[in-house]
Amino acid sequence: MAGIVGERIADYLEGHRNELLNTWMSRAIANQEDPYLEVIKTNGSMMIDVIIDSARGKATHMAALQELASKVSYERVQANVNISEFVYNVAVGRTALFSHIPKIDIPIQDLYPVFEGFNTLFDQFLYSAVHNYTDLKDQQLVEQSMFIEQLHEDKLTILGQMSSSFVHEFRNPLTSVIGFVHLLREKYPSLEYIDVLAKELDELKFRVTQFLLISKRGGDEPEKQWFRLGEIVHETLNFLYPVIVNSNVQVTSDLDESGTLFGYRSEFRQVLINIIMNSIDALAACSEKVICIQGYADNGHFIVDISNNGPAIPPNMISTIFEPFVSTKKLGTGIGLYLCRKIITGHGGTIECHSDEQKTTFHIVIPRKYVKSTT
Template identity: 30%
Template sequence: MWKRYCGWILIWALFFGLFPQAAGAEAKVLRVAFDKELPPFTYLDRSGQPRGFNIELMKEIAEENGYELQYVPLEWEDALAYLREGQVDVLLGIKYTSTYDLVFDFSESFFTMSEVLLVPKHDSEIYTLNQLREKVVAVQRGNVGMDLLNNVRRVKMLVSFNQRDALENLMRGRADAFIGNRWTAEYLLNEAGKPDEYVMRSGLINPTDYAFAVREGNYELLEKVNEGLNKLYRDGTYTRLYSYYFEPYSPHVTDRYRKAVIGLLIIMSLAAITLVAIFFWNYRLKAEVRRQTAALADALAFQREVLDNTESAILSLDVGGRITLVNQVARRLLVTDEHALGLPIGTLLPQLPLQQALAADKPSLFEGEFEFGEGSGRVFHYYMAPFGNAESEHVGWIVNLQDRTEQKRLQARLIAQEKMHALGQLAAGMAHELRNPLTAIKTFIELLPKKLDDQRFRSQLLQYVPEEMERMNRILEDLLDYSRSKPLEMAMTDVRKLIDSVIGLFAKRAANEQVEVKVDIPPGIMVCMDRGRMKQVLINLVMNALEAMSASQTKRLHIRAMQGEDGVQLSVSDSGEGIADDLLPHLFEPFLTTKTQGIGLGLYVSEKIMREHGGRIEVSSRKGEGTTFILYFPEPREGVPSCQDY
């Protein structure tokens, strides 16, 4: 009996004692990816264990939050792909860029990463990025160094999967230079025993925030990581790890050096110490000035090279509108040279709105186009933006110029081509319209010899032949109105009659394609418009609607008009396939088309015509349900063309 009680007690002890401990031991597993060849930040030691500054930081954060880390060592591009696809939770170390910010969320920055240009010590040709032309440069795939080299002409890139392999290509003589981060280069050179055989030139390049990254939207984990980093800053752990991985001297060596200096100070006389200190201070100050001057010169030379190799003309102005910088493209376009520096911008470009900019209470952007040189036909697009100094004080303007002459000429030719294409389709419809009156006239002429004496026949001849000829004349007038390019000829126009004339052009096609056409326009709606131009807009909309319904089971074309408080609204709706959401914001841009034929200027021209009338055109569409275009004709007011103005 006693043994049975002991057995039950043992079972209860196991149930309430062991199981809670097992449940409490569970921890959330974080899969962390890192570049396996980026010492001293992240790397694998000889035993295959993860090591590095970033690794130690994440260990401390994981311990603080009760995470269990599962390391995933990868090549850099694979690490990016793993995080993007959700195969890992955290990427241990990534330079911030706006491109990566679209797909990842970044922690607070814990380091400033910079690139350096590394060359053999005996090299006497390469001192800046501009001197890499015709040279072979070793670089890691996906590294910012590749973006820098893309701005250097005729450079040859030897791309490796990691920085260790890239630096080995330099040490083996396969490359003339190496671009990578400074700390990894120093680590690998010390590891290879060659720190004195190579030198770093061109200063620090492209300093950028360096942080951890999580998948977009993983805010809970991101908050834990940021809290962990802040704690490491507060309790001194970050400083300890930073000193261990990045300071070249250990504490006990530094201490011995300090004691030796103290001993020397005791021996040396005060005067000698002062003289030596002054000498070395001056020497180091001069060296630092030379280094900073060289770095500044390199940076300015690089910036100048970038400015001179852009496609745009760029000028900078001071607050008074005097020229302070002119790049090579601007010198070529404006036919000027460095003597233009200091001159008022009005002497070169009087078309710029400088006086308007100077008179404004607050600096703002200005953008527009102007003709450069009277009668030259050259069209420039300008973008004039203010810029400030480090204290956000307005110190001048940046002017960007682009020569749009060829683009304007090409655009004019394409508009004419689009119009001729539309005219071809329009002529096909008119051929049918002309055939009907011609058939009637032909019939009367053929019967004329036989029924010349028939009074009833002569009456009908005199009635119908002139009517049919007038009908043909109206059709030809409509065609001429559509094709002629002329100033606006505003007149009060009956909207219903205008729509009927447009529908008549497509009547045969609509009947052949079994399109149900419905016109819902109350009588008496009048709008001040250029009838020919507006007919061009409506022909384009109806033509687009018929083409959109070519593959639809149900084909309905509905045209409505209504008089509102602010003007007249005219809508053209179809039951076609609709327009994709991503195309709607760009629908009225030139050259946008989804058709196998045509060049995409129909809606662009239509929107331009509506703006000339002081109105606007809007579109609503759902994929698979159809599309509606709405034309808004405002009531006459200031800035809106009125029939009384013509």
């Protein structure tokens, strides 16, 4: 833009800098809590410097423009404010500049190239600043995500260590009590409630042992074995029967009784307990409470669907529902479904959750190599 016209425009802008800057700032939007509030006017003045250098044809104006764009984008990220305010303020600055230029005594046909050049300048500045802002925000999100993942790993490690210590300290005296109860049952088989006590102690031992699943597999876990899923489902429903009755929940099951799976029997049982208990909690406010359990073979795989007619899980929760420490319940630990995913993926399978206004379904797929063919 160098030449007589460019020099005249540059001289005019130099002489009317404060007027132009004040017009710009009076129309700009600024968050009063912005830590860079006082810097906004300085940035506007620096942009005017770039415009003047461009009008004079200085080769350094593009480097100065990129440097200013980087500076502003960094400040917008640090301020943690909406980028839309910045975009609006750039548009206001462009309008303020174009409203001043016609005041110069220059023929309109000579001003067209000027408007074109300044438009390009503002476009490049806006593009560079927003591009840099997006890159910085993406980097910030990646760092935050890595921090959260590491925090979860640290919490799980600590929880696993605490659980392991708790289980070993608790299980030893519990085993002694169970042993004495069995001796009492042999010596006094007709003793009232002895069978109930023995059953409850066995269930307590089972529940305590599950804490080890948070960090590792229990040392006394038997080897993988073939077992019928139908048997596990019936055992689980019998175990949860008091809760099911007290919650007034109707449970229906439609199972391929011949379906035989290979894995850790107690872990599959824990998956069923966690999902059914979650379903019972989800049905608390429903007048009609129904849980449906289906198990069937499909192209060599085995599918297990556990559905309830409770309220829909919010879409933003579905994608994170199996993450550790994420819970839809106010007092939930966020560990139950995480363990379910850990167990199922540990057996080479997948678990998903689908939810709408009609029902919520946990869909489990056990791969072919873990399913015994019945043909």
